[in-house]
Amino acid sequence: MKITTSKFNKRNRVFAKNGYIFIIKWHGEENFSKDIEHLLDKWPSLYRKSFAEIANYPYENIANLKKKRETVRKYRCLFLESLCKYGKLPEFESDIKHFLKKHELGNEWFQAMVDFIITIFLDPPAINLEIKKQGKRVALILNPDTSQDDIDLGWSYIKKKQAEWWPKYKKINISPTKINNLIIGIEDMLERMTKKNHLDTAIERKYKIKDLDRVAGLWESGDDSLAADKKRAARLRKIRSRLKHREM
Numbered sequence: 001m002k003i004t005t006s007k008f009n010k011r012n013r014v015f016a017k018n019g020y021i022f023i024i025k026w027h028g029e030e031n032f033s034k035d036i037e038h039l040l041d042k043w044p045s046l047y048r049k050s051f052a053e054i055a056n057y058p059y060e061n062i063a064n065l066k067k068k069r070e071t072v073r074k075y076r077c078l079f080l081e082s083l084c085k086y087g088k089l090p091e092f093e094s095d096i097k098h099f100l101k102k103h104e105l106g107n108e109w110f111q112a113m114v115d116f117i118i119t120i121f122l123d124p125p126a127i128n129l130e131i132k133k134q135g136k137r138v139a140l141i142l143n144p145d146t147s148q149d150d151i152d153l154g155w156s157y158i159k160k161k162q163a164e165w166w167p168k169y170k171k172i173n174i175s176p177t178k179i180n181n182l183i184i185g186i187e188d189m190l191e192r193m194t195k196k197n198h199l200d201t202a203i204e205r206k207y208k209i210k211d212l213d214r215v216a217g218l219w220e221s222g223d224d225s226l227a228a229d230k231k232r233a234a235r236l237r238k239i240r241s242r243l244k245h246r247e248m
Helices: 010-028 030-042 046-051 062-085 089-102 107-119 148-165 176-198 201-206 211-218 226-244
Strands: 129-134 137-142
Touching: 010 030, 010 148, 030 089, 046 062, 046 107, 062 089, 062 107, 089 107, 107 129, 129 148, 137 148, 176 211, 176 226, 211 226
Parallel strands: none
Antiparallel strands: 129 137
C-alpha cells in the first residue's frame, strides 16, 4: 500500500514511525525475531487467525482501523480472562516487560505487544515516549528516537495528567503587569522590614509612614496628583494581599 504525502501529517507520521521501528527490528534483528517467535509459541492464541493480514500496516483506512481495534479489544479481554483463570497472567505480563526491556522499547509499547501476541495485529503506540508520575513531578521517559512530534502529540495528555495529579494548582500566566506588581510588592516589603528593624517603636508610631507616602518611591513616574496616589495606594494594598497569599 502506498502512502500519499497529503495523508502524512504529524499524527500519521509518528504512528507510521513507531510501526516502522517495530517492523525493522522484527525483520532486521535476529534476536528480536527469535524472541517474538518464542513469545508466540509460548502463548498460543486462537484469535490470531482473524488478523493474519499483518501487512496491513500502516493502515491508510482509519475507519477500518477503528473497527479492528474494537475487535482486538474484545479478543484481548477474552484472552486475559483465560490467563487469569489459570493463574498465568503475571507470567504473561512479566514476559512482555522482559521483552520490551531487552530490546529497548519503552513501556508505551506494552499494550501494543500484548495485542500483537494475542492477535498478530500490529497497532503501535500513538507516541514514542512514556508519561508517568515520579514523586511530585510528571516525568517524560524519552527513547533514542523520540521526536518533537511525539512531545507535541502527547502534550494534551500531559496537561490532562497535570490537572489530575495537581487539581488545586493554578496556572501562572506571566505578563509585564504581574512582573511589575511583584517588583513593587517586594520593594514595599523590604522597605517596611528595614524601617521596622531600624526605627524606635515610639518614633515609628509617632511618624508612621502611610501608604500614600510610600507610593511616591514605588512608582517612579506618572500622574502625581492626590487622586492618582490614592489609586496607587489601593493597588499597593491589593499587591500586598496577593503576595501574602501567593496569588501573584
